[in-house]
Amino acid sequence: MTLEEKVHLVQNNIECAAKKSGRNKDDILLVAASKMQTADKIKEAQNCGLSVFGENKAQELLEKYPYIDNVKWHFIGHLQKNKVKSIIDKVELIHSVDSIELLEEIDKRSKSINKVMPVLIQINIGKEETKSGINEDEVDSFLEKAIEYKNIKISGFMAIPPKVENKEDSRVYFTRMKSLFDRVKDLKCPQLNIKYLSMGMTNDYEIAIEEGANIVRVGTGIFGERKY
Template sequence: MSSIADNIGTVTRRIQKATLKAGRKPDSVHLLAVSKKRAADDLRTAFAAGQRAFGESYVQEALDKMETLADLDTIEWHFIGPIQSNKTRQIANAFDWVHSVDRLKIAQRLDEQRDSALPPLNVCLQVNINNESTKSGCSLDDLTDLADAIEEMPNLSLRGLMAIPDPDQPEAELRSSFRKLANALKKLRQEAPASGPLDTLSMGMSDDLEMAVEEGSTWVRVGTALFGPR
């Protein structure tokens, strides 16, 4: 059975190969280790192998890991799950990134509750790219208004967009979903104020990261290919 360190090496090479194939800069795509429901010792092992960014979906579980791994001072915490209003204060102050901001109320709470002594919280807007009834995310029609509102929030830094397309759809449709998100980011750059970098596309997972990279992803969210099946 492959070790976590071996798996990180394998996934990193997949990313590098896809990046090269797409004619992109070698350092333009980052690996986010999806570590929800994984033991803190697994994260420590991944950290020792060079992984720094970890994605969590459950607030209390993440806070427990943060306490256990507090000695790892260069670790970077990303919240990637649905956000409940009663958890925004903890998310706002414990995480470096939030990939799943999907409505104005949540953005406002994160901004108001982020400690002003901390750097602005990096946020991505989660887009329901295909208007699936079972998925969270703002619609493409509402994207510009939400982005404009966030640009006025001093404790948030709008970095880009995130989506979770249905991985079981045909390959052509999945690629179309990735491309649709990339085009939405391009449009947002043209329409939104220029105070934020808008440099981030969070899309692609273990089975489709190559396709996501070819379509412009800058963060691929990988769990199973790193840590094995749950």
């Protein structure tokens, strides 16, 4: 399949999954996970109609950023505090806030450029030691602290469920994330605007959408297997 054919297939799958959850394709934001892809490959995807790309590493984003115009960048990987300054003026959304210390640094750097930075809180939905994120039962206390930062907008949640042999086994984790999202989405506070639920990647994005995701992060399904 060509890249264009892969993009159309993913878009069609998104539309079908959205219909199953009573929504349409325009309710779902597709973030093309462009880790290890060249600027030329990203431009090719852009020419196929994609406009939002997600990077996992600050250094990769910095290398590609000058060469690609008219796209939006999301940061979707683990973000180190010492990398925040370098990306803060380049990204539209940070998906992976997993500590108050990181939030504090994002707030500090956002304030320095007069920006309010939308962020998602990463939830370690499977309580895996190898994954970043806070636990479900820590969300309320995290939000209480997070609303103290005026140059942050808490805009929702991101999760990566445990790897499973049968992708249907991911559904229970997505359902729990949607329940968490629904519980807090209507909280009223200037620093809260809970509207995004980022979950689902190449192997399970359709199930994630069926269970309520409105952002999916698809890499291999668009660009093919990465060459490490």
